[in-house]
Amino acid sequence: MSVAPSSSSRRTGYSVCTICDIGCQLRAVSEEGRLTRILAHDSPAVARNICFKGTAAPQIHNHPERLRVPLKRIGERGADRWEEISYEQAMDEIAQRLETIVDTHGPEAVAVSTSGWNTQTTHGLDRRFLNLLGSPNWISGVALCAGNTAAVNRLTYGWMPFPDIGNASCIVLLGHNPRKHSWTPVFNLIEAARAKGADTIVVDPRVSEQAQKATLHLQIRAGTDAALLLGWAKVILDEGLFDADFVRDWCIGFDALRARVDEYPLERVAALTGVDAERIAQAARLYANADGAVIPWTPITDQQLDSTSGIRLQAILRAITGNLDVVGGEMLHGLHPGWRTEAELQLHDALAPEQRAKQLGYATHPVYTYRTAELLRPHLERVWGQPWVDQVMGCHMANPTEVFRAMADGKPYPVKAFFTLGNNTLLSYPNQRQIHRALLNQDLIVAHEIFMTPTALLADYVLPGDVFSERDHVADTWAWANRLTLSEAVADPPAQASSTFRFWTDLARRVGFGEHFRWNDLEEILDHRLEPSGQTFAEFRASKLMDLPRPQFRKYRRTGFATPSGKVELASSILADLGFDPLPYHRPAPAPTKDYPYLVFSGVREDPFFQTGQRNIGVLRRRSPAPRFFVHPDDAKRDDLLDGQWARLETPHGHVTAKIEVQPGMRRGHVRVPHGWWYPETRGRLDLAGAFISSDAVLTLDSDDLLDHEQGIPHFKGYPGRLVACEPPAGMSKTTLEG
Numbered sequence: 001m002s003v004a005p006s007s008s009s010r011r012t013g014y015s016v017c018t019i020c021d022i023g024c025q026l027r028a029v030s031e032e033g034r035l036t037r038i039l040a041h042d043s044p045a046v047a048r049n050i051c052f053k054g055t056a057a058p059q060i061h062n063h064p065e066r067l068r069v070p071l072k073r074i075g076e077r078g079a080d081r082w083e084e085i086s087y088e089q090a091m092d093e094i095a096q097r098l099e100t101i102v103d104t105h106g107p108e109a110v111a112v113s114t115s116g117w118n119t120q121t122t123h124g125l126d127r128r129f130l131n132l133l134g135s136p137n138w139i140s141g142v143a144l145c146a147g148n149t150a151a152v153n154r155l156t157y158g159w160m161p162f163p164d165i166g167n168a169s170c171i172v173l174l175g176h177n178p179r180k181h182s183w184t185p186v187f188n189l190i191e192a193a194r195a196k197g198a199d200t201i202v203v204d205p206r207v208s209e210q211a212q213k214a215t216l217h218l219q220i221r222a223g224t225d226a227a228l229l230l231g232w233a234k235v236i237l238d239e240g241l242f243d244a245d246f247v248r249d250w251c252i253g254f255d256a257l258r259a260r261v262d263e264y265p266l267e268r269v270a271a272l273t274g275v276d277a278e279r280i281a282q283a284a285r286l287y288a289n290a291d292g293a294v295i296p297w298t299p300i301t302d303q304q305l306d307s308t309s310g311i312r313l314q315a316i317l318r319a320i321t322g323n324l325d326v327v328g329g330e331m332l333h334g335l336h337p338g339w340r341t342e343a344e345l346q347l348h349d350a351l352a353p354e355q356r357a358k359q360l361g362y363a364t365h366p367v368y369t370y371r372t373a374e375l376l377r378p379h380l381e382r383v384w385g386q387p388w389v390d391q392v393m394g395c396h397m398a399n400p401t402e403v404f405r406a407m408a409d410g411k412p413y414p415v416k417a418f419f420t421l422g423n424n425t426l427l428s429y430p431n432q433r434q435i436h437r438a439l440l441n442q443d444l445i446v447a448h449e450i451f452m453t454p455t456a457l458l459a460d461y462v463l464p465g466d467v468f469s470e471r472d473h474v475a476d477t478w479a480w481a482n483r484l485t486l487s488e489a490v491a492d493p494p495a496q497a498s499s500t501f502r503f504w505t506d507l508a509r510r511v512g513f514g515e516h517f518r519w520n521d522l523e524e525i526l527d528h529r530l531e532p533s534g535q536t537f538a539e540f541r542a543s544k545l546m547d548l549p550r551p552q553f554r555k556y557r558r559t560g561f562a563t564p565s566g567k568v569e570l571a572s573s574i575l576a577d578l579g580f581d582p583l584p585y586h587r588p589a590p591a592p593t594k595d596y597p598y599l600v601f602s603g604v605r606e607d608p609f610f611q612t613g614q615r616n617i618g619v620l621r622r623r624s625p626a627p628r629f630f631v632h633p634d635d636a637k638r639d640d641l642l643d644g645q646w647a648r649l650e651t652p653h654g655h656v657t658a659k660i661e662v663q664p665g666m667r668r669g670h671v672r673v674p675h676g677w678w679y680p681e682t683r684g685r686l687d688l689a690g691a692f693i694s695s696d697a698v699l700t701l702d703s704d705d706l707l708d709h710e711q712g713i714p715h716f717k718g719y720p721g722r723l724v725a726c727e728p729p730a731g732m733s734k735t736t737l738e739g
Contacts, residue, residue, distance in 0.1 A: 013488030014041070014545055016475040017054045018121070018468040020610035021146075022185055023477070024049040025485060025545070028057070028469045033492035035061045035469045043545065048188050051181040053610060056619050057469060061491065065616060065680075066450055067464035068494040077440060078458050078688060087496045090461050091503075095510035097444045097460075101417045107134030108358045109416045111403050115141045115423040115611065121473055123525050124342035125504040125517070126421070127396075131351040132513050136359035136370060137398045137406075137415065141428050141611065143368065145299050147394020148711055149311050150480065151368035155572045156315035158379055158562025160391045161330035162481045163294035165189040168328045170290030172201045174225055174314070175300030175717075177208040181607040186296065199290065201283050203228060205601065206630070206672065207665030216283050219667050221274035222601040223718025226306045227586035229313035231269030231277075232284035234261040236320065241288035243322030250556065251319060253571025253582070260583040272586065274667075288321050292328020303603060304717045308367060308710040309584035312572070316584065319568040325554050332555060334384055336482040338533025338547070343390040343479070345529075347516070348373075358413070360406055361399025365712025366578055368397050375574050376562065383562035392478045399712040400429045401702040407438030416441075421448040421500055422465065424612040426455045426688070427676055430714035432697035433654070448503055451616060454678055454691035463503065466493040472522055472537065474529070484547040486540065501525065580710050589718050590706075592669065596651065596720035598635070602673040602696035603716050612676035625739025626732075627658035627694045629723065630672040636662045639723055648726040649673055651719060654698040657729050671723060673699065679732065686731045693729050 015028040017038075025046045027039040035058045040047045060066075070090040075081030101109055110133060112126055130138055140147060150160035165171060166189050178187035194200065194213065202214040203225065211217040220228060236242050237258055247254055266277035273280070287293050295318060301310035323329035335341060348370075356362070356370040366372050373396045377387040390396055406415040418425075418439065426435050439445060439458045447459040456462045470493040475485040493499075498506070501522055508517040519525040526537035533540075533547075540547070560566030564573045569582075576582040592599055605611075608620035615621055629649055631641065641647055643662040648655050649671065656673065666672065679690035692698055699721070700706070702714045728737045 011490040013490040014486050015468055015490070016473065016485050016487035017057065019053045019057060019060065019613070022183060023475050023485070024051070024054055024185060026050060026054055028490045030469065030491040035491040046185070049185045051184045051607075052623075053181065053608065053614065053620065056614075056617055059617050059619050060614070061467045061469055063451070063617065065452070066494075067452060067462060069464065069496050071462040073460045080457055080684065082462070087463070087498065090463060091506050091510060094444070094446055094461055095507055098417055099511060101443055102133065105414050105416055108137060108355065109414055110135045110419075111137040111139065111398070111407065111415050111417070112419045112421070113139045113423045113425045114421045115428070121471065122500040122504065123529065124345035125501060127342075127346035127348070128516065129504050129508050129513065131347045132508070132516055133511070134351065134355050136351060136356050136362075137403055139398050139400045139403055140393055141423060142392055142394045143397055143400050144429070144713065145302055146297055147392045147397065148302055148307070148368050148713060149297055150391040150394045151372065152308055152311040152711070153315050154376060154391070154395065154562070155367070155372075155569065155574050156312060156563070157319060157324065157332070157568045158376070158383060159332045160480055161318065161324065161332055163296045164292070164328050164331050165193055165294055165296060168193055168198055168290070168292045168294045170199045170201065170287055170293035172203070172287055172293070172295040173210050174203045174295065174298040176296065176298040177204065177210045179209050179607060182605060199286055201286060205667040205670050206663070216279065216286060218275045218279055218283055221272070221667070221718070222599045222670055223304055223589045223715065224273040224586070225301050225304060226310040226313055226584060227264065227269050227272040228275065228280065229310065229317065230261055230264040230584065230586060231266055231273070231280045232287065232317060233257070233313065233320075234264055234266065234269070235281045235284035236288045236317070237261060239285070241285065242320040246322045247320055250561070251568045251570050252565050253569055256583055257316065257570040260585070264586070272588075287317070292326065293321065293323050294328070294330060299603065300717060303713060303715070305589045305706070305708055305715040306585065306587035307708040307713040309586065312584045316570055319570070324568070325556060327553065331551065333480075333482040333551070334555070335386065335389070335479060336476065336484055336547070336549065338530065339474075339476060339484055340529040340532060341386065341389065341476070341479050342393075343386065343388040346388070346390065348388040348396065359398050360402035361712055364402065365399045365707065365710065367710045368394055369399065370396050372574060372578070375564070375577065379562040379564060383559045389479055392480050401431070401707065401712055401714070404429065404431070404435050404438040408434055408441055417444040418442050419446045419448070420455055420459075421503070424453040424455045424676075426458070426691055427612045427678060427695045427697050430697055430700045430716070431702045432692065432695055434702070435697070448498070448500065451680070452683065453612070454688040457688055464494055464497040466497050466499045471499055472526065474526055474537070474540065482549055486545050488541065575710065578710075589715050590720055592720045596722045597669065598671045598721045598723065599669060599718045600649065600651065600671050600673055600699065600721035601717045602699060603675045604672050606674055609676065612678065615678060616680035626736050627674045627677040628661040629658050630661050630663045630666050631723065632666040632668045632670070633662050633664055634668055635671070636660065641723060641725055646726055646728045648724045649699070649721055650724060651699045651721045653701045656694050656696065656698050657726060658694050671721060679736065681733055681736070682731050690729070690731070
């Protein structure tokens with residue numbers, strides 16, 4: 001039940017934090033319409049799920065540089081010259097320019113990019129708008145993180161499972177490193193499971209915080225996770241550690257899988273991964289023999305040259321060891337019966353099949369595009385009751401690389417209008433220079449943001465958005481789990497700020513889609529989504545903080561799996577139909593050379609920040625004033641690099657600059673580069689606020705030879721590079737240079 005305000009000026013409510021994408025449940029307090037404090041939840045079950053990003057929400061939401069008025073570009077693109085205009089004028093002009101582009105180039109010339117934390121509050125209206133318009137070209141950062149995992153998991157057993165960490169006896173962390181202030185709920189669940197005696201297996205080139213506590217740590221060579229998991233499968237099959245009854249009754253392709261893993265004897269796997277063969281076998285046995293084991297989602301296998309195989313192997317291991325839809329295993333939650341999913345609101349059937357086939361990536365890298373979703377439709381409806389289920393928003397996407405190629409070069413057709421919402425697009429995907437060219441080649445760019453990011457600096461219109469303390473919501477875990485969680489508005493947004501709901505509704509009404517956007521405010525659409533439960537949002541808010549149906553296990557015994565065979569497909573019929581190898585494999589990435597002796601792995605997050613955000617929040621930035629490369633002491637000594645010294649990390653494709661941090665826990669020959677760095681404090685002094693100085697997206701290309709075949713995922717986890725000492729970058733503050 002929500003907490004009543006103690007006075008007319010003070011409000012307290014329950015909030016789901018969206019500063020990162022975990023969605024922790026907190027309490028928010030405001031005074032005179034202004035967020036003043038974030039408190040831990042008063043439920044003991046979730047009270048510990050709070051981090052310093054969440055408690056910094058007042059500094060973020062009330063920041064003096066927060067965007068409060070719509071801006072229209074008046075100078076050259078990227079010159080940072082603007083005029084303030086009203087929200088109504090901005091929307092009128094955007095609608096007019098959009099219609100001109102559609103009339104000239106067709107609806108597929110419009111693309112949208114969003115982020116996970118932003119998209120969870122659109123109620124699917126972004127896709128609804130695009131589908132009515134006729135464009136299939138929606139992309140998101142979830143293409144590189146969790147969304148693509150959902151799509152690949154469905155190839156094996158028709159759903160993206162949710163790990164029952166709290167009841168697991170063994171937890172496998174593939175490079176994933178949950179900490180007190182990063183993936184906090186997952187960290188707390190792992191710690192609680194450890195306290196009850198659960199084993200943990202950590203696979204990581206670093207001696208990470210989780211590796212320090214692990215039962216087993218496999219210090220793997222970056223980018224070889226699929227090879228390692230093939231070795232695990234080899235041990236499990238050879239030693240009969242699989243669930244023979246489940247495999248016999250509920251799996252197909254077992255003999256083909258056995259033949260494939262026979263290609264990966266432990267000696268070969270050890271040579272590929274740099275991990276001792278006996279430790280590989282020991283880990284496989286520990287996992288397979290556990291009474292309930294989980295392999296929680298990891299961003300690491302999302303971003304490798306054989307990403308599809310790495311993710312598929314996790315799914316296969318879960319299945320053959322009998323850890324699907326059981327206590328302490330991987331739960332197939334299904335959908336909440338009292339809630340309309342975003343996919344229901346997205347109107348995918350309104351997009352004509354010929355327009356779906358124009359989706360960029362549909363022909364080349366189809367796994368998370370409409371092409372695969374169309375093959376799964378009848379099976380999803382048979383098992384889960386809906387033909388379109390967009391789990392973690394990642395199951396009907398365009399391919400980002402193909403979108404940026406079309407934006408930059410007009411092939412296979414031009415994309416000339418680009419909408420970016422809560423997504424610092426320039427730094428959020430690989431091949432940053434191509435993205436820059438793509439943005440410069442647009443006729444219309446609209447950014448919906450709370451701060452002026454490097455991407456927003458390239459826009460034609462910048463519209464201020466709202467934040468989680470300023471809107472009512474019901475968080476639904478993106479159809480990954482079936483939990484509904486209350487989030488209440490306690491503060492007032494800036495007068496000319498808009499929610500993503502309002503933005504898409506107002507734009508839709510201006511271009512003639514008003515009959516399909518009939519909801520006038522957030523409460524109306526929340527009422528609509530809760531209608532199957534027989535309650536309104538007001539009733540939900542008054543009666544509960546969370547609604548979580550009682551779990552049911554082994555549901556597949558009644559329904560089968562949502563695959564063409566109705567079984568777990570160890571050899572995927574859908575991959576075969578798409579023209580790909582139906583079995584997992586290891587694909588070697590480019591190896592280090594004499595000139596580029598390091599294996600670089602990028603994307604490791606820092607606790608104070610989420611993705612490219614929060615670099616302008618003083619209370620967080622002071623915890624990490626400058627980006628850091630992690631290197632082993634032996635490598636630092638060889639290259640004459642000193643701890644705290646600035647250095648340039650070079651690859652054949654680009655270079656970035658950061659400070660050296662010597663860490664004995666690094667694997668020799670490896671260097672870690674952080675994700676998403678730019679320098680908000682340099683706006684007005686450095687081009688695009690220093691977006692090209694330290695951003696890891698500069699380092700990698702997304703040419704065809706460097707993409708996962710099936711998804712088109714870029715390789716971020718183990719590519720050749722070298723380190724060279726250099727002078728500090730010009731234009732930095734003293735705190736950044738010395739911190």
